[in-house]
Amino acid sequence: MDDALRAVADPTRRAIMELVRDGECCAGDIATRFPAMSRPAVSQHLKVLADAGLVDVRRDGNRRLYALRPEGLADAAGFIERMWSTQLRRLKEAVENE
C-alpha cells in the first residue's frame, strides 16, 4: 500500500493514470502529453507507477505499452474506506439518536 499511495501522491503520476485509464498507451505518446516536462522525467514516473503495481507494461516491438492496473489501488482503497466507514457509522448513530 505504501508504494501505491506514495506513487499516487504526485499529480503528474495521477494524470498519467487518467491517461492510460481507457486503454494502452505507449511511452512516447504519454510523454507528448506533458510538454512542460522532459521525456525521461515521464519515463521515470512510469517506472514508479509500474513498481508500485499501478500500471502494467507490455512490449510491442520497439515500443512499450502502458495500461492502468486498478488492482494496485486495492489496499489504498481499503484504507480510505476504513476511514470513511467511520463517518458512515457516526452518521448512522446520529440518525438513530434523532
Next chain:
Amino acid sequence: MDDALRAVADPTRRAIMELVRDGECCAGDIATRFPAMSRPAVSQHLKVLADAGLVDVRRDGNRRLYALRPEGLADAAGFIERMWSTQLRRLKEAVENE
C-alpha cells in the same frame, strides 16, 4: 485533493488517522503512541493532517483534541473510484463477451 493524498502517503500520518478514527485524542496521547519519534515530530504530522483537512482540531483548556475528518478524503476517494470503475467496466465487458 493534492494535499490530502500527499498527507496520506506517509505511514506515520496514516497511523495517526487510524488512532483518532474512533474518537478525539489529545496531542500528547497521540505522541506517546510513537515512542520511536519525538513529540514535535508528531506535532508536525498533526499540522500536516490538519492543513490537509483530514483531522479536526479543538482546544480543550490546555490540550488540543484531534479527531478524524473523513470528508477530507472525498476527492481522493473519487480519484480511486474513477480508476477503479475502469476495472469494473472492463470486467462487465469481458462478461458480456463471454
Next chain:
DNA sequence: AGGCTGTGTAAGCAATGTCTTACACAGACT
C-alpha cells in the same frame, strides 16, 4: 505572581524525490 503541563514553532540537518542532460541499447527499416 510563579511554576507546572501541554503543545506549537524555529532552525538546522540528513535523506528523498523530481527534474535535466547525456548516454546506452534494442528493434525496425533500407
Next chain:
DNA sequence: AGTCTGTGTAAGACATTGCTTACACAGCCT
C-alpha cells in the same frame, strides 16, 4: 551492416520532506 526510432538508465543539481533539539507561549494550579 548501418542507421533511425523509441525508450530506459546514469549522474548530478535543486527542492522538499521528516526528523532533531531548543525555544516560546497559553492555560491551569497553588
